[in-house]
Amino acid sequence: MMRNHYQIILIFFSVLILIQINPNIPLVENQAKSIQLMYQERNFSESKSIQVFLEIKNDTDFVTHGFPGNGSINNPYIIENLVINETYNYGIKIRETTKHFIIRNCEISANTWGISIYEAAPTTVCIGNNLFNNNSFKSIQILRTTHTIISENTFENSYYGSAIDLLYSNHSQIIHNQLLESNQAGISIRKSPHTNISYNNCENSSISINDESLELYQTYYVEGNLISDLEFGFFLNIKNTIISEPLYGKITLVYCQNVIIENLNFEHNSLSIFNSQQIGIRNCHFSSSDYYGIHIDESGFTNITNCEVQNAAWGINIDYSTNNLIANNSLHHCSNAGIGFFMVENSSIINNSVMNNDIRGIYTSTSQGLFIYGNYLTENGLYGGIEIGSTHYTEISNNTCLCSSANALELRNSDFLTVKYNYLQAAPSKGVHGMYISDCDHAKIFGNDVFGFKLEGLILVWSRQARIFHNHFKDNGDEAIGIGPERCSFHRIYYNIFENNNDGGGSSQASDNAQVNLWYNETTQLGNYWSDWQGEDSYQIGGSQDAEDLYPLTTPPSKTFNPEPIPSIPPQLPVDPPLNHDDAGSGEDAGDSFEKATPIVAGNYTGYITTRDEYDYYKISLESGDEIQITLSSCECADFHLQLYNPGFQLAIYNYTSGIKTVSYNITYSDDWYVVVSDFYSAGQYNFSIDVQKNDTITSTPPITTAPPTTSTPILSSVNVSFIGYCSTVLFLTLNLVLLMRYHRRRKQT
Structure with missing residues (x-):
């Protein structure tokens, strides 16, 4: 029996050596079966329960824990037949080891990672024939550990992370695993070239592969994987193609151009597009258990139209991309947002229905030049309808936002926004703010209807130089507009209608707690209409600054809605003229x-x-x-x-x-x-x-001059640094040459 045991281990590590010699050879079925011979049938009488997690921080810990083997390639340490139910930590955590080891025939359920391995030596790790159940974050995480084999494992209910996650772990083998119910990518491979992903079966989960260049993507071997009983469609560098046949459980496009995906139904799965141009996605349905319904990354000129996306964390998510159009889609019941943008430029979100998403409807961050027009948003949870963060030169117009528990628009850290002709309404006494604006300079806010919010209709904090005109604020529980207190100056508020705000017009329908704000147009000497103004003198604004509208209007000003059609081309970023000023x-x-x-x-x-x-x-x-x-x-x-x-x-x-x-x-x-x-x-x-x-001379002591800021001069210029580096290299080579000559002289003497 012992002899057979060593033979099995010898077969396994022979395969490892073969992989190392030629990393492009995938493990086809006969090779996978050879590895499977090493796995024993589970004997539950040999199993033992461990209530705390198993941690191996160095090679000696294998001996301390009493695992059989000596860590050599022919006699690896065997970690087997463990039942780990860890309620708050890792199941198995292994760090910076150099010995060979196998983890097999274990049942692992952990609150975070099932197995986490970091910087183990190449070719030393094999994880096979284990059962992972209810691991909240990642079932297997491999980081900076190359030539790892993960085979014949079963994964159930990985709710918040990947079942298998590889990062910087090239030349690995992910074969013949069964994955059930993962809310993110079941298998996530990141920056691990020369990895073989073959014959895995993913039910209600998926596969994600992400790397940095076409050349690196071409080193991956992807074969025979099933996504919900359909083929995993991994397309690399294709052009001028239409994909409309229902053959794939998931589709991933990488470095593709001019591809149309249409009329497909993705049950429990998603569509990913990386580093591609001119992709059209239309008339598709996504009911995704994946983290994304549609994910676009580092791509341009992508059009997504007439699609339905539901039940993902992010319905449509676009990162690091330009010139995208998201139009006429339905996005609902997503746990994070219907639409999300990060680092996106010159893109449009037009005429979408965004409903019943748990946290927010539309979210953008670190973007610019966006056009958000004509969308219908209702009942989008914690942060409300549209949330904008660090997004500049953006227009938000003609949207309808109905909410009962949050802000209709939440705008943060974003300059040069245009917010116009939106209809914002809360369920009676429920929605928080119509617009919450924080740290946004130079906004133009006009033509909006803001009705029935529990607190202020519009609140401005840490913002400057907004123009607020031709808006209608009605039946908001607190003031229609609240400003301040700090860094919230130089706003102009005029031609607005204030009707029955602050519980029907308490002390004032507006509040100003910052300096240098004008509640009228200084040029035309026209202010705002206040439903509770008595018809004499100015209208007093509440707050600490004793502000007032010097020219209140006797009748509501007319408010004309935007008659312009949707532009065929979204607005571009402003382009400054050349600095040839006179x-x-x-x-x-x-x-x-x-x-x-x-x-x-x-x-x-x-x-x-x-x-x-x-x-x-x-x-x-x-x-x-x-x-x-x-x-x-x-x-x-x-x-x-x-x-x-x-x-x-x-x-x-x-x-x-x-x-x-x-x-x-x-x-x-x-x-x-x-x-x-x-x-x-x-x-x-x-x-x-x-x-x-x-005039007559007035004598006074001159002020103490405050020196203007100066620019420090670098100690070494780039030329000097290059020259010093060159000299150092010459000196190093000369020294080595001298040492080599002395070495040969001594050999001749002996």
Whole structure:
């Protein structure tokens, strides 16, 4: 019996050596059966229960735990016949070993990882004929361990992670495993080239392969895998193809171009597209137990239309991609979001139905140039209808968002947003906010209906320079608009309708707790309509700043909905004109710092600001007793700022109001003073005039100069570094040559 035992082990490690010599040879069925000979039939009388997890941190731990074998290639350590029910930790955790070992005939149920192996030596690991049940995170995790064999295992109910997860573990063999009920990819292979994935059977689970280049993808061997009794369709580098036959349980496209996938039904599974261009997905149904329904990564010009996706964590998820269209789809009952974007540019989400998703309807992060138009969203859980984070230059328009437990729109850390013509309504006394806006500068918010939310209709915190006009706020439990308290200034609020907010108009229908906000249009001298205004004097705004609407309207202003059709091409990111400015007749762009300020004298000037050129600095020589008056004008949409700094680079006076800006200041000492024009809102031309009147001399102590910031000079330039590296290399080679000559001289002497 012992002799047979050693023969079986010898056969197994002979196969390992063969794989190492030629890693491109897959384990076909006869080879897999040879490995299977090593596995004994389970003998439950030999099994023992371990209530805590098994941890092996080095080679000596195999001996400490008393496992048979000596760790050699012919006599590996055997870990077998264990029943592990670990309620809060790993089942088996093995780290940084060099000995050969086999894990076989075990039953493992753990709250996190079933088996986790990290940096074991190449060709030393085999995991076979085990049963994994109810492992919450990953059943088997292999990290930085090459030439691993995982064969003939059964996986049941891996709820929150992969059944088998390989990362940086190349030349591995994943063969003849049975996978049942995994909510993410049943088999996940990441950056593990030359891996063989063959003859695995995935019921209600899937296979995911992800690497960095076409050349690396071509090293994988994928053969005979079944996804819910259909073939796993792994397509690499195909072009000009239509896939419409119901042959596949899951489809993965890698480095493909001009492919259409249409009229398919993916029960319990998903579609993945990596590094591909011009992919069309239309008229497909996804009822996915996978983490994604449709997953797009590092691809461009993907169109997803007229599809239904349900029961995934993310219905449609797009990462690191450009120029995508998501239109006329139905996304519902997903546990995280119906649609998710991360690092996406110039893409559109149009006319989708997004309903009953557990956390949010539409989510975008770290993206720009998006167009979110005409979507219908209802009952999307914890974070509500549309959640935007770190997403700039984006338009959210003509959407309908109905909610009962969260915010209709939640916008964070995003600049230059346009939010217009949306209909936002809460179930009676349930939805939290109509719009929650945090750390978003330069937003334009107009034409929206915001009705019936439990708290504020619109709340602004840590945001600046929003224009809020032509909106209708009605029946919101707290104020229609709440601003502040900190870093929440320079907003313009005008032409809005405030109707029966704050419990029907308590002390005020709005609240302002920050400085320098205007509740009227300064140019037209028109404010907002307040249903509780008494018809005399100004309307008092609640909050700490004693703000007021100086020009309340006697009748509601007309509100026209957007008559424009859906554009055929989504809006692109703004492109700045070249910086060939002629600011103040200087023939170039004005300086962007105090030390680079452009010299001027009293007179009339023209300048230009862009999003890449946000500051123009000018300096003018003034004498003590002068009175300077500066007037700045531009189109209303530009909204430039005007500032005057003294010779110590300290702010003397400013004007941040809208329309024509004027500042006047009595000069208290003779020196260069600085005029600064700045803008954070949009690009455009501005005009300014400087008038200097001579008055009686006023003496004052000059201010202490605050030195402008300087740029440090690197100690070594790139040329110096390269030269030093070159010299070091020459010195190293010379030293080695000397040592080699001395070595040969000594050999001759002996």
